[in-house]
Amino acid sequence: xxxxxxxxxxxxxxxxxxxxxxxxxxxxxxxxxxxxxxxxxxxxxxxxxxxxxxxxxxxxxxxxxxxxxxxxxxxxxxxxxxxxxxxxxxxxxxxxxxxxxxxxxxxxxxxxxxxxxxxxxxxxxxxxxxxxxxxxxxxxxxxxxxxxxxxxxxxxxxxxxxxxxxxxxxxxxxxxxxxxxxxxxxxxxxxxxxxxxxxxxxxxxxxxxxxxxxxxxxxxxxxxxxxxxxxxxxxxxxxxxxxxxxx
Amino acid sequence: xxxxxxxxxxxxxxxxxxxxxxxxxxxxxxxxxxxxxxxxxxxxxxxxxxxxxxxxxxxxxxxxxxxxxxxxxxxxxxxxxxxxxxxxxxxxxxxxxxxxxxxxxxxxxxxxxxxxxxxxxxxxxxxxxxxxxxxxxxxxxxxxxxxxxxxxxxxxxxxxxxxxxxxxxxxxxxxxxxxxxxxxxxxxxxxxxxxxxxxxxxxxxxxxxxxxxxxxxxxx
Numbered sequence: 001x002x003x004x005x006x007x008x009x010x011x012x013x014x015x016x017x018x019x020x021x022x023x024x025x026x027x028x029x030x031x032x033x034x035x036x037x038x039x040x041x042x043x044x045x046x047x048x049x050x051x052x053x054x055x056x057x058x059x060x061x062x063x064x065x066x067x068x069x070x071x072x073x074x075x076x077x078x079x080x081x082x083x084x085x086x087x088x089x090x091x092x093x094x095x096x097x098x099x100x101x102x103x104x105x106x107x108x109x110x111x112x113x114x115x116x117x118x119x120x121x122x123x124x125x126x127x128x129x130x131x132x133x134x135x136x137x138x139x140x141x142x143x144x145x146x147x148x149x150x151x152x153x154x155x156x157x158x159x160x161x162x163x164x165x166x167x168x169x170x171x172x173x174x175x176x177x178x179x180x181x182x183x184x185x186x187x188x189x190x191x192x193x194x195x196x197x198x199x200x201x202x203x204x205x206x207x208x209x210x211x212x213x214x215x216x217x218x219x220x221x222x223x224x225x226x227x228x229x230x231x232x233x234x235x236x237x238x239x240x241x242x243x244x245x246x247x
Numbered sequence: 248x249x250x251x252x253x254x255x256x257x258x259x260x261x262x263x264x265x266x267x268x269x270x271x272x273x274x275x276x277x278x279x280x281x282x283x284x285x286x287x288x289x290x291x292x293x294x295x296x297x298x299x300x301x302x303x304x305x306x307x308x309x310x311x312x313x314x315x316x317x318x319x320x321x322x323x324x325x326x327x328x329x330x331x332x333x334x335x336x337x338x339x340x341x342x343x344x345x346x347x348x349x350x351x352x353x354x355x356x357x358x359x360x361x362x363x364x365x366x367x368x369x370x371x372x373x374x375x376x377x378x379x380x381x382x383x384x385x386x387x388x389x390x391x392x393x394x395x396x397x398x399x400x401x402x403x404x405x406x407x408x409x410x411x412x413x414x415x416x417x418x419x420x421x422x423x424x425x426x427x428x429x430x431x432x433x434x435x436x437x438x439x440x441x442x443x444x445x446x447x448x449x450x451x452x453x454x455x456x457x458x459x460x461x462x463x464x465x466x467x
Binding site for chain 1: 401435464
């Protein structure tokens, strides 16, 4: 970890990894998308609409993992002051929020033909909605505080409390859901998935995860570059001012 | 040292709130006005009102409690008192706990005491009124603790008023769910009461520690 504390070293490592990651992402989608959307069998109950699952489930997985990553990056930033951790948190938040949004939208699109309505206060959808609000709060706080260093630390404190709270939210929403909907529309245990659907789902999970890692590395790299540009610009402004006062 | 700072902070906040009548009365008035709006919007069907009463009272209490957070640290931050409190040498978490307790005494306790009025407005029976008041009494410490954290995180923000509810409300979802569950009664009400109490206990531990970190950041 200390090895990567030097941003230049991180950038050179990312530069070496990124082409491979991008290629692996493209390959996984090239295999996964046709497999999931064309060649996997339709569900005997839901028909073709079950294919939404191949987008919905990986999105939901990354939405949760994104917040976990945000919390871990925040802890690393607060405890060890690792410079990359804050940049990682900045990179993670909008991507995680995007996947949470995608989960909600695909959930609604899936809900319309399956449940007959766009929105059901299903336990999982409700948890995702609260997670979406947590992401929005994180980004809003970061945006509102002017000093970037303080903004990062304040947002990190918030995301850590959010991370502690996340399982409690999940538990409370499940409790609330069983209270209000004894006969849930989705079966709690769910039928064991046939390999003909499980395989494309796993491939899509891999493809989405590769995409996620690639984009995050890319965004951290961009943030390092932006910081350097900012530093150079400041240095130049200082130099110009010094020249003016000397003259 | 710690105890003296704790007592001084708590005493000052409570005295200030009592000196300006608005301090305690305004959230209470807000609570009652919001409660009165619901029958006007929903109609006077007493069965419906009785059914929604726990949820409406809890949401109104949640919003009323957040309303008072805006100035929790604002004046102390502007006049430098906050710097003194943080650098005084006492554990900052104790200062945060004092602020939380002050907010609870000044804002939340009046709501708990006034909640039977909500029960009467929504035609609840005696048991339901008692459940509502007890669930609020058990749950509001969590609102105060997490709300104090929200206020501390936004103290540096010039116009942090709207930001606090955005940060705090998603974190308070479990308190709302179990609070309403406890107030609504039924087979699982007892379970919900335990959870509300547990959440308040947890929030009173995590809240002041996180608030202390946020306060140190604000005056740094």
